[in-house]
Amino acid sequence: MTDRYARQMVLPGIGAEGQARLGASSVLVIGAGGLGCAVLQYLAAAGVGRIVIVDHDRIEESNLHRQPLFRMSELGQAKATIARDSLRQLNPRIVLDALVERLAPANAPRLTSMAELIIDAADSLAATYILSDECMRVRKPLVSASVLGFSGYVGAFCGGAPSYRAVFPEMPRQAGSCSEAGVLGTAVGVMGTLQAHVALALLLGLQPSPLGELITVDFRALRFGGFSFRGAPEPAGAAFGFISPEEVAKGDIVIDLRSLEEAPASPLADALRLQVEDIERGKGQFPSDVRVVLCCRSGVRAWRAARALERRGHRRLALVAFGG
Numbered sequence: 314m315t316d317r318y319a320r321q322m323v324l325p326g327i328g329a330e331g332q333a334r335l336g337a338s339s340v341l342v343i344g345a346g347g348l349g350c351a352v353l354q355y356l357a358a359a360g361v362g363r364i365v366i367v368d369h370d371r372i373e374e375s376n377l378h379r380q381p382l383f384r385m386s387e388l389g390q391a392k393a394t395i396a397r398d399s400l401r402q403l404n405p406r407i408v409l410d411a412l413v414e415r416l417a418p419a420n421a422p423r424l425t426s427m428a429e430l431i432i433d434a435a436d437s438l439a440a441t442y443i444l445s446d447e448c449m450r451v452r453k454p455l456v457s458a459s460v461l462g463f464s465g466y467v468g469a470f471c472g473g474a475p476s477y478r479a480v481f482p483e484m485p486r487q488a489g490s491c492s493e494a495g496v497l498g499t500a501v502g503v504m505g506t507l508q509a510h511v512a513l514a515l516l517l518g519l520q521p522s523p524l525g526e527l528i529t530v531d532f533r534a535l536r537f538g539g540f541s542f543r544g545a546p547e548p549a550g551a552a553f554g555f556i557s558p559e560e561v562a563k564g565d566i567v568i569d570l571r572s573l574e575e576a577p578a579s580p581l582a583d584a585l586r587l588q589v590e591d592i593e594r595g596k597g598q599f600p601s602d603v604r605v606v607l608c609c610r611s612g613v614r615a616w617r618a619a620r621a622l623e624r625r626g627h628r629r630l631a632l633v634a635f636g637g
Contacts, residue, residue: 317406318360331517332360336407338516339363341427343416343444344434345392346370347379347498348458351505352434352512354382357400359513363408364400365427368393369415379498415636416440419557421447430472432512433457434505438484439612439634443555445470445477454515454524458508460496465504468527468542469511475525478552479545484616500532553619556631561606566599568592570609570618571635580635581608589614593621601626608633 322332338361342349345368356364370392372383382399383392397411416424416435425431425447433444433455441457448455454472459465470477507530511523525543530536561567561581569579570589579586587597589609599605605627607615612634619630 317404321359326519327517334518335360335513335516336362338430339365339428340430340432340512340516341365341367341424342432342434343367343424343440344436345380345382345396346376346434346436347496347501348434348436348460348505348508349392349432350380350382350396351502352432352509353396353400354403355506355509356512357404357407357409359509360404361407361513361516363410363428365410365412365424366393366396367412367414367416367424368396369413379496379501416443417557418443418555419559422451425451425453429453430512430515431455432508434508436460437611437634437636439555439632439636441477442484442612446552446554448472449476456508456511456515458504460501460504462496463500463533464529464531465500466527466529466539467504467507467511469515469523469525472515473524475542475545476547479547480527480542482548483620484613486613486617497532500530503530503532553616553630553632555612555634556606558608558633558635560631561633562604565604565606565631567606567608568597568618570607570614575610576635579608581606581633584608587618589618589621592618595625599627601628604629604631606631606633608635610635 318332322328340356340361342352345366372387372390372392382396387395391413393411393413397409400409421443431448431453433441436459444455448471452472455470458467514523526541528539567581567584568587569584607618609615612632615632
């Protein structure tokens with residue numbers, strides 16, 4: 314063992330045994346953006362033995378104020394592979410895998426099977442619900458975070474703790490994004506570092522466990538808050554599940570909720586084009602025995618439309634989030 318990890322091995326509760334435990338650990342990180350860059354750097358530096366990086370996106374100049382793994386010379390290249398190559402320079406003793414693909418319901422089981430702990434750094438509500446559902450099914454811990462504007466949170470779900478759905482059973486009525494609401498690079502870095510800290514605590518088995526805890530940060534007022542959700546019950550009844558576009562079946566009624574300006578052509582053949590407000594006002598009558606698949610970019614409008622149809626007696630509902 315070199316002195317690379319000496320400063321953390323001297324900590325009570327870590328030592329050589331804890332460092333060996335980190336070296337034998339595996340983590341899946343979904344997202345190599347602002348949150349992911351901070352998470353990845355600290356997990357790699359700490360000596361986590363295997364890190365799998367999943368991101369479908371490519372580097373843009375607007376990323377660089379909050380994603381310090383990337384450089385101007387790398388614009389247009391895949392984030393996952395550049396992050397892997399950069400981290401190999403930081404710590405060549407660990408195993409780093411890069412997958413240039415988008416998380417989806419269809420590949421979630423395969424991806425989550427690659428590691429013992431899952432980190433949601435995608436900053437996508439649809440991705441969070443997909444990962445939470447899968448982690449709850451296979452009883453693996455999920456560390457999820459989000460930052461928007463001057464506020465953020467990080468929580469440790471599943472793996473023996475309640476799911477994300479237990480804490481957030483409903484999506485918000487509108488989806489925010491960094492491009493619209495803005496975000497400070499420092500805020501993203503703080504939350505990503507907190508994610509890495511929570512992940513290390515779980516891998517090391519530190520007590521008290523962060524499972525079932527949510528930490529909030531107000532970056533304008535510089536205040537930390539949070540709460541325990543260890544006793545939160547799972548939502549009763551059937552939950553709206555996300556499916557991949559490939560899982561849409563013949564006979565489904567498909568509704569694309571995006572405007573024609575947003576998406577001139579739907580990738581799903583024969584999709585109806587309606588606005589979520591139309592469905593909430595009662596427009597559109599569909600047989601209750603046929604599955605209705607509701608589609609939008611982030612999943613938020615699809616969720617709202619599903620709730621409206623549920624109130625009208627529909628039970629066979631599925632959601633598709635096309636992503637950005």
